[in-house]
Amino acid sequence: MEITKEIIEKIHEKLNEVSPxxxxxxKLCNEICCVYEDEDYPNDDLIIYLLPGEELMYDASESFEVIHYDIKEIDYPNSWKDGVYTVKCLNPPNCEREIRPIQCRTFPLIPHIDKNNHFYLIFDESQYPYKCPLIKDNVELNNDFIVETYKTWRFLLKNRLIYDLVDSDSRKRENKKIKYKKVK
Ligand code: SF4
Ligand code: SF4
Incomplete structure (x- = not known):
């Protein structure tokens, strides 16, 4: 399944109706997921990896700079042979929220596929260098946010590249025996 701009816009509409x-x-963390930095992770490096097709949303934006990486520069599945688009947040935590990437909208939930090919959403603290209070304090998330995020990722997995990426991240997580918490 190819992801078109219209599909991304529909996903944005759906996700606009919910929040974690x-x-x-x-306010719990001074927007740490937008502005975190340390010696190993300068905020200048705050980039968000886009899903195929999402780059079409950023023709002219003062909040985001679109950067393309060749597949040789990045540890991604081979099927992403055309490389990967990312956006750099230019003025975090402020941005044009109406076009922020799907990975940002569905945070802190992460898609995972287990070895039996079952898909679910998880919390995985190892994924980021900071602590998100929603995960750390086990805050109960809104059910409609969980359901909409689940439906969105399950739909996106019909795209081969997205499936390969989620599968590859999941295999790495399981091979490294990283502890994660299943949410749905
Ligand atoms: S897209 Fe916006 S909300 Fe998401 S990390 Fe960047 S600045 Fe923060
Ligand atoms: S998602 Fe987590 S890290 Fe990001 S602003 Fe909310 S509480 Fe903070």
């Missing part, structure tokens, strides 16, 4: 909690969780 009913308050601004950025």
């Amino acid at each position: 909690v009913d308050y601004d969780c950025g």
Whole structure:
């Protein structure tokens, strides 16, 4: 399944209707997932990897710079032979929220495929260099956010490249025996 701009816009519409909690969780952590930096991870490096087709949303944006990486520069599945688009957030935590990437909208939930090819959503703290209070404090997320995020990722997995990426990340997680928590 090819991901078109119309599909991305529909996904944005659906995800606009939900949010992880009913308050601004950025107040819990001073928006750490937008602005975190340390010696090994300068904020200048804050880039978000785009899914195939998402790059079409960023023709002219003052909040995001689109950067393309060749497959040789990046540890991605071979099927991504045309490389990977990313966006750099230019003025975090401020951005054009209406076009922020899907990976940002569905955070802190992460798609995972187990060895029996079952798909579910997880929390995986090892994925980021900072602590998200929603995960650390085991905050109950809104059910409609979990359901919409689940439906979105299950749909996106029909795209071969996205499937390969989620599968590859999942295999790495399981091979390294990383502890994660199943959410749905
Ligand atoms: S998702 Fe987590 S890390 Fe990001 S703003 Fe909300 S509480 Fe903070
Ligand atoms: S896209 Fe916006 S909300 Fe997401 S990390 Fe970047 S600045 Fe923060």
